[in-house]
Amino acid sequence: MPEPEVGIRKWIITLTLVFATLMQLIDVTVVNVAMPHIMGNLGVSFDNIGWVVTAYTIGIIIVLPISGWLGKLIGRKRYFMLSVVGFTVASFFCGSATSLPMLIFFRFIQGLCGGGMSPTAQAILIESWPKKQLGFAMGMFGMGVVLGPVIGPVLGGYITDQFSWRWCFYINIPFSIIALFMITTFIRKTPKEKHKKVDWLGLAILTISVISLQVVLERGEKADWFNAAYIVVFSFVAVLGFISFVWRELQTDHPVVNLRVFRHRSFTLGSLTRFTFGLGFVAIVFIYPLLFQNLLGFSAEQTGLVTIPSALATIVMMPFVGKLVNKKIPTQLVTCTGILFFLAFCYLMQKTTLAYGMESFIPPLILRGIGMSLLFVPISTMSVQDLEGDEIGEGTGIGTMVRQIGGALGIALVTTFVDHRFEFHRTILGQNINNYNPAFLNQLKGMTAHFIASGETQHVAHQMAQKAIQGGLLQQSYLMSYTDVFWIVGIFFLILIPLLLAQKFKGD
Numbered sequence: 067m068p069e070p071e072v073g074i075r076k077w078i079i080t081l082t083l084v085f086a087t088l089m090q091l092i093d094v095t096v097v098n099v100a101m102p103h104i105m106g107n108l109g110v111s112f113d114n115i116g117w118v119v120t121a122y123t124i125g126i127i128i129v130l131p132i133s134g135w136l137g138k139l140i141g142r143k144r145y146f147m148l149s150v151v152g153f154t155v156a157s158f159f160c161g162s163a164t165s166l167p168m169l170i171f172f173r174f175i176q177g178l179c180g181g182g183m184s185p186t187a188q189a190i191l192i193e194s195w196p197k198k199q200l201g202f203a204m205g206m207f208g209m210g211v212v213l214g215p216v217i218g219p220v221l222g223g224y225i226t227d228q229f230s231w232r233w234c235f236y237i238n239i240p241f242s243i244i245a246l247f248m249i250t251t252f253i254r255k256t257p258k259e260k261h262k263k264v265d266w267l268g269l270a271i272l273t274i275s276v277i278s279l280q281v282v283l284e285r286g287e288k289a290d291w292f293n294a295a296y297i298v299v300f301s302f303v304a305v306l307g308f309i310s311f312v313w314r315e316l317q318t319d320h321p322v323v324n325l326r327v328f329r330h331r332s333f334t335l336g337s338l339t340r341f342t343f344g345l346g347f348v349a350i351v352f353i354y355p356l357l358f359q360n361l362l363g364f365s366a367e368q369t370g371l372v373t374i375p376s377a378l379a380t381i382v383m384m385p386f387v388g389k390l391v392n393k394k395i396p397t398q399l400v401t402c403t404g405i406l407f408f409l410a411f412c413y414l415m416q417k418t419t420l421a422y423g424m425e426s427f428i429p430p431l432i433l434r435g436i437g438m439s440l441l442f443v444p445i446s447t448m449s450v451q452d453l454e455g456d457e458i459g460e461g462t463g464i465g466t467m468v469r470q471i472g473g474a475l476g477i478a479l480v481t482t483f484v485d486h487r488f489e490f491h492r493t494i495l496g497q498n499i500n501n502y503n504p505a506f507l508n509q510l511k512g513m514t515a516h517f518i519a520s521g522e523t524q525h526v527a528h529q530m531a532q533k534a535i536q537g538g539l540l541q542q543s544y545l546m547s548y549t550d551v552f553w554i555v556g557i558f559f560l561i562l563i564p565l566l567l568a569q570k571f572k573g574d
Contacts, residue, residue: 078252079194083187086150086245088217089238090180093122093157095218098351099369100231102359107231110166116481119352120280121170123474125177128273130467131322133182135264137189142256146186147249152179154242161235185463190253219355223370231366263320268311272322275307276471283478288485323467324460327453332569333461336449337468339565343445344472346558347438349480349551354415357548361541362422372424372431379435380442387439397444401566404440405559407433412556416549420541448569480551487547495539509535 097104097118105115137145156175163169225233278300289297315321328334358364358372390400414430446465453461499506510531517527 075252076194078248080191082245082248082252083191085241086146086249087184087187089150089241089245090153090183092218092221093153093176093180093235093238095351096222096225096234097122099219099222099355099359099366100226100234101355103226103231103366104169108163108166108169114166114284116284116352116477117166117170118173119348120284120474120477121174122177123348123470123477124276124280125174125179126181127177127276127467127470127474128269129178129181130185130463130470131272132264132269133185134189134463136182137186137256142186142190143249143253144256146183146190146253147246149179149183149186150242150245150249153183154239157235157238157242161232185466190256193256219373220367220370223365223367226366228367265314265318265320265322268314268318268322271307271311271314275304275311276474278304278307280474280478283475283482286482323464324457327457327461327464330452332452333449335565335568336445337465339445339562340449340465340469341472342558342561342565343441344469345476345479346555347476348473349476349555350434352477353480353484353548353551357418357545361420361545361548364424368424372427375428376431376435376438379432380439383436383439387444397448398566398569400440401444401448402563404437404444405562405566407437407440408559409556411437412552412559415552416556418545418549420545445566448566451570483551483554484547487550488543491543491546492539495543499535499539506535 101115101118104110104118133145139145140148153176156172156179159172160169160176163172221237222234225231225237281300282297282304286297292298292301312325315323315325328337354373355366355369358369359366364372387400411430411434414433415427418426446462449465450461501507510528513531513534514524514527517530518524520527522530
């Protein structure tokens with residue numbers, strides 16, 4: 067390993083790495099608040115918009131296992147620069163997309179290019195700082211990682227309202243130019259290293275399996291599940307692919323994912339925890355911009371602003387949580403407390419009505435921010451507590467990949483769930499709209515009178531009243547569908563409790 071940097075250079079390098087990585091992390095969330103605008107501009111339905119997010123995640127999942135190998139093959143600095151360039155080019159084409167397939171394709175390319183930036187930046191950071199100061203440096207980098215979800219929604223909301231959703235992608239171009247200048251100027255060239263072989267067949271099987279599973283989850287309900295031949299085929303490919311992938315990785319001498327680390331009970335439990343955590347967390351981040359903008363009438367900028375209290379609560383709590391983890395307080399107690407905060411958030415969000423304003427969401431979102439701070443670091447720490455040597459890096463990469471897969475599945479499940487619950491609630495509520503229901507007849511009569519008072523004829527006023535009632539029914543059906551998601555996510559987080567308590571306690 068090369069000698070660490072000295073003086074101000076190590077600080078500049080850290081700033082450079084945080085700045086470049088932050089650009090990629092912001093892009094994970096900056097698009098979320100723009101999704102309602104993308105749906106309207108490109109004519110995209112709710113059940114298809116999830117692909118804009120999951121395509122990006124799939125790209126990250128594919129590149130994560132080989133990012134370390136690519137860094138050694140061409141040098142970490144060169145790989146980091148190429149990642150930034152590729153990410154920028156893909157951002158331009160995302161902003162220029164004229165159709166959903168085009169946007170999905172270049173979001174996938176964005177994920178492929180951006181997925182390796184964070185682990186490569188951490189590797190460069192480790193080389194740049196003395197070992198005794200590395201904890202402080204990683205803390206600075208971690209704060210930069212936390213800032214991504216803070217800045218993303220706010221920046222995305224402002225850009226979408228003031229300019230266009232396309233500028234959520236175009237904005238990456240000037241930032242990338244600055245990042246490339248800083249990387250070229252301050253980060254020293256890292257030599258190519260002797261690298262191990264890569265199990266390309268295993269990587270191909272993983273890619274095919276993940277994409278096949280995503281197709282099944284995204285399109286299954288619309289295609290009436292297994293009554294559609296292509297859903298049957300993709301399901302078969304997904305199941306066979308994952309079985310083949312496990313067998314392949316256990317047989318080859320150069321696995322793309324070292325599944326042998328799952329022999330550690332703590333890592334297996336930790337991976338299940340990370341998967342469930344990723345599923346629930348990403349599902350929430352995906353659904354609330356649609357709830358705020360499509361139903362409650364918030365602007366994209368307001369949607370970003372309303373998330374600030376949650377993010378600030380997480381940032382303020384992070385140092386406190388770090389101290390708790392380092393002390394003798396059982397990590398399980400910290401995480402279970404975090405789950406209670408998150409369940410309180412889900413309960414309050416489930417009570418959302420169409421009359422809610424921005425201020426109504428501040429208390430529940432602060433609870434979510436506190437809950438996330440009590441969960442994120444401890445879950446990661448417990449999963450790798452028994453790993454040593456190279457297994458630590460391998461386990462960290464697998465954990466990140468598992469969380470990303472959970473997030474991708476979470477979005478697919480949410481879109482399917484909302485569609486199903488919307489039809490359910492619309493059917494139930496629609497049963498009340500009939501000429502034998504006094505409440506309906508009174509409302510119809512009152513609204514008809516209102517429109518007549520506004521100058522409409524009896525016939526036109528009656529039609530307008532009926533349409534208004536139908537519109538209200540659709541709004542209420544969507545609201546109930548969205549708020550049902552918070553109950554389901556709460557159940558997923560309850561599943562975390564036995565997984566966490568099954569981990570060994572300190573001193574065991």
